[in-house]
Amino acid sequence: MRGRQSDGRSPTFDRQGEGMTITASSELTVSAQALSRSYGSNRAVREVSLQLRRGEVLGLLGPNGAGKTTAMQMLTGNLAPSSGEVSICGIDLMDHPTQAKSRIGYLPEVPPLYRELKVDEYLRLAGRLHKVKRGALDQAVQRARSRCGLNDMGGRLIGSLSKGYQQRVGIAQAIIHEPDVIILDEPTVGLDPNQIREIRSLIKDLGRDHSLILSTHILPEVEAVCDRVQILHRGEVVFDDTIAGLKQFRGGQTLQLGLRNPPTPEDIGRVAGGAAVDAVNANLFRVHPRAGTDPTDELVRAAVERGWGLFQLQPAQASLEEVFVQLTQNEEEGST
Numbered sequence: 001m002r003g004r005q006s007d008g009r010s011p012t013f014d015r016q017g018e019g020m021t022i023t024a025s026s027e028l029t030v031s032a033q034a035l036s037r038s039y040g041s042n043r044a045v046r047e048v049s050l051q052l053r054r055g056e057v058l059g060l061l062g063p064n065g066a067g068k069t070t071a072m073q074m075l076t077g078n079l080a081p082s083s084g085e086v087s088i089c090g091i092d093l094m095d096h097p098t099q100a101k102s103r104i105g106y107l108p109e110v111p112p113l114y115r116e117l118k119v120d121e122y123l124r125l126a127g128r129l130h131k132v133k134r135g136a137l138d139q140a141v142q143r144a145r146s147r148c149g150l151n152d153m154g155g156r157l158i159g160s161l162s163k164g165y166q167q168r169v170g171i172a173q174a175i176i177h178e179p180d181v182i183i184l185d186e187p188t189v190g191l192d193p194n195q196i197r198e199i200r201s202l203i204k205d206l207g208r209d210h211s212l213i214l215s216t217h218i219l220p221e222v223e224a225v226c227d228r229v230q231i232l233h234r235g236e237v238v239f240d241d242t243i244a245g246l247k248q249f250r251g252g253q254t255l256q257l258g259l260r261n262p263p264t265p266e267d268i269g270r271v272a273g274g275a276a277v278d279a280v281n282a283n284l285f286r287v288h289p290r291a292g293t294d295p296t297d298e299l300v301r302a303a304v305e306r307g308w309g310l311f312q313l314q315p316a317q318a319s320l321e322e323v324f325v326q327l328t329q330n331e332e333e334g335s336t
Contacts, residue, residue, distance in 0.1 A: 028090070029054050029103075029180045029211040030075065035084035037070050044070045046235040047084075054180065057207040059222035060215045062232035063328050068215045069109065071232065072185055075213070076106045089180050102131065105179035105210075109186045111170030115159030119150060119169055122158060123176055130177035144172040148202060164195030171202065175210075182206055183213045188221065200225050219320045229320070231327055238327045246320060255287040256280075256316035257299060260309030271295070271302045286316055 030052035037045040045067040052058055062068050073079035075086055077093050077100065086093040088100040114122055123141045132140045145151060148168040153161065158169055167187060174182055187203070188196045196218070203225045206212055216222060222229055222243075229246055231239040239246075257268065265277040268285060272295035276288040289295050296313065303310035 027053055030086075030088060030213070032075060032086045033084055035071065035074050035081050035086065037067075037074060037079065038082045044235050045074070045081075045232075048232070048235075048237055049084075050230060050237075050240070052181070052211045052213065054211055055208060056228060057203070057212045057214060057226045059226035059229045060213055060232065061217075061219070061222060061229060061324060066232040066328075067235040068232055069185060070235075072106075072183055072213065072215060076104055076183055077101050078106075102177070103180045105174035105177065105182045107170045107174045107182075107184045107187060109189065109215075111166060112173070113158050113166060113169060115157070117158055118154070119145070119156055119158060119161075119172075120154040122169065123172055126173035127176045132177050140176055140178075144176045147175065147205070148172040149198065162195075164191050164198065167191065167195070167199060168202070171199075171206075175206065179210065181211045181213070185215045186217070187214065188216065188218060196221070219324060223320050231324060233328045239323060246323060253289060253294065254316040255289070255296070255299075256312060256314055257285045257287050258310070258312030259283055259285070259303065260311060261307060263306070263308065268299070271298055273298065284312070 028051060030050065032048065032050050035045055035048045036043060048067070048071055050058065060068050060071065070079065074081045074084075077086075077097050080094075086100075088103045091100040091103065093100040114125075117125070120141055123144060124137060127137045127140050141154075145154060148171050150165070150168055150172060153165060153169075158166060161169065171184070171187065174184070184203070188199050191199065200221060203212065203214060207225065207227075214222070214226060223246075226243060228242050229239065230237055260283060262268070262283060262285070265279055265285060268287065269275050269277045272287050272289060273293050274290055275293075275295060278286040278288070280286060287295065287299070299313060300310065302308065
């Protein structure tokens with residue numbers, strides 16, 4: 001594999017024996033169109049599409065069995081899609097798998113570590129597997145070790161390291177060849193809070209120079225490090241937007257209502273046409289109107305006439321957890 005050129009341009013690959021030249025795109029790094037994967041009659045992934053640009057971090061979410069790992073395996077070329085296509089930096093993953101895969105760094109949920117090797121031995125092995133040139137291998141190992149906070153760990157056996165440091169070694173092997181795209185499957189699973197914070201910081205740092213796809217069950221982690229979110233449910237994309245767009249997402253146009261002299265939540269709900277009402281605190285409420293209704297005028301009128309002391313009435317920003325539950329749990333309840 002040729003490394004990234006010193007002038008920052010994307011390298012050009014020559015497909016031997018066919019006189020073909022493939023130039024990788026310098027901006028759009030991942031393009032997946034209508035990816036599907038079936039196992040017999042079971043469709044694990046259905047028509048999943050995504051695009052990722054350099055410097056973006058995408059959070060891939062979903063409940064267990066949603067198809068996240070299957071999608072990531074197709075994006076990395078470890079599993080062939082039943083239909084659809086993937087290109088990495090403009091290189092078709094099916095037509096030119098070797099060239100496309102050389103641009104990817106992958107950390108599966110269970111890191112592929114050799115516990116009996118020392119950290120430097122393992123990273124040198126990973127570098128050779130990724131076809132880092134011999135003359136550049138020592139520098140590549142030192143760079144990956146430094147970026148992952150492993151400067152003092154080169155001579156340590158991997159099996160003697162804590163889980164947090166083993167996870168760092170797993171990330172180091174994924175970036176040893178300076179890939180354009182880094183894909184991490186549950187990189188903080190099983191770590192303690194301090195280790196999670198350190199790995200999050202590392203992910204944010206990597207996201208500045210690479211495109212990064214992060215699969216996780218830890219919702220605050222996505223809001224902390226990701227630029228965009230895709231939520232999978234039953235193999236399909238049910239949400240795809242930026243973090244800013246996520247904050248504007250409203251389940252059923254939920255309203256945030258602030259009252260200095262509030263009645264009971266039940267009274268508010270009756271005025272709002274039978275809406276469900278949650279008390280955030282003594283003076284702040286979330287009103288969930290019935291589908292197709294907007295009780296804003298009724299709430300303002302009642303607040304004035306009954307002296308509720310209205311000081312806030314605006315659409316409520318939904319948290320990632322609220323969006324996740326609405327898009328996954330509600331559908332499941334409706335299908336039973």
